[in-house]
Amino acid sequence: MPKERRGFEQESGSYAYGYDALGRLSEIQKDGKVQTQYGYDAFGNRIWKEESRERTSYQYNDLNQMVSERQGEIRREYGYDKRGNLTGILENGAWKKQYVYGAINRLEEAVDAAGKQARYQYNGLGHRVGKQEGIIPKEKLEKLDPQNRICMEVGNSRQIAYTLDLTRQYYNLLERTEESQSQRYFWDGNVAAYEENGGRNYYLQDELGSSLRIEDSAGNLRESYGYGAFGEDLYQNQGKKQPFGYTGYQRDEIAVLWSSIFVTLMAN
Structure with a gap:
């Protein structure tokens, strides 16, 4: 399958796609050379990816939720609440992302390790109609554990509104x-x-x-x-x-x- 993107030679070329017996993408070739390969478990979860001779592996729990990912020296761990919502991401043991959900299961807040925070607003129909973004001051961020960071007041905030x-x-x-x-x-x-x-x-x-x-x-x-x-x-x-x-x-x-x-x- 030819692909030509003007100004993007690294994407342009002749591609071939391979699939396993269940129709899942298993291999991508570009110009006759294997570019990426994928492997799956019996439940259809992708358990590894190999690209440029570097392998990324994935692990899942009994609920088919991805709980860890390893790529070289980098290991990411994923946490979930009892409703199945993603609540946090750790990278090499250090907290990277955290998410908080409301009583009716909507994402209400997100914060990353750099202190960037977002709070989401919804209308009565459940549509997201706004977002407040800001930065938690570094001196406060360093003194907090992951469970408390999300509760901090946002400094230098900006309001984004959506008309739907x-x-x-x-x-x-x-x-x-x-x-x-x-x-x-x-x-x-x-x-x-x-x-x-x-x-x-x-x-x-x-x-x-x-x-x-x-x-x-x-x-x-x-x-x-x-x-x-x-x-x-x-x-x-x-x-x-x-x-x-x-x-x-x-x-x-x-x-x-x-x-x-x-x-x-x-x-x-």
Whole structure:
């Protein structure tokens, strides 16, 4: 299968995909050379990935939740509450991410080890309509254990508000406002364009609805994106200029989650 991306020679080439007897992706070849291989357990969980001769292994509990991931010298551990929500991530024993959920199972707060914190706001229909982001002061962060960090007041906070199309349950963001700056979004099934500071920018997407390029009204390239086979952010620029990315979902930089406002997924 040929793939050609102008300006992205590292992505361009001839690809071949291999699948196991159950139809699961097991191998990716580029220009006749094996690029990535995957292995699965009897329950369909991916238990290893090998890329550029480096292996990543995954372990799961009895509920099929991924509880650990090892890549070379890096080991990540994942914790869950009794409802199955991801509550925390440790990296080599050090706390990296923490998530807090409300009584009706919605993500309400997220905080990372650098002190970046987000608090999420919802309307009566369960749609996310706002987010407050801020930084926990370093001197306070260093004195706290992971369970207490999430309760700290946010310093230097900023408020982000979402205006939604309430006739749609998801893929429904019409406007994103941060302080005095706004982005307005236009849809034709998937997001087609956004308007900011009087200028309009257009999305170029693949067959999955993933944003690949953004161009302005004059056809000038504003931003380019790339994804791995499972949605990995190849260029680490998702969510910087605008929120939409892999399959049309939105990336939350602090939580490192993909969301369609109503549905939330973890990008692995």
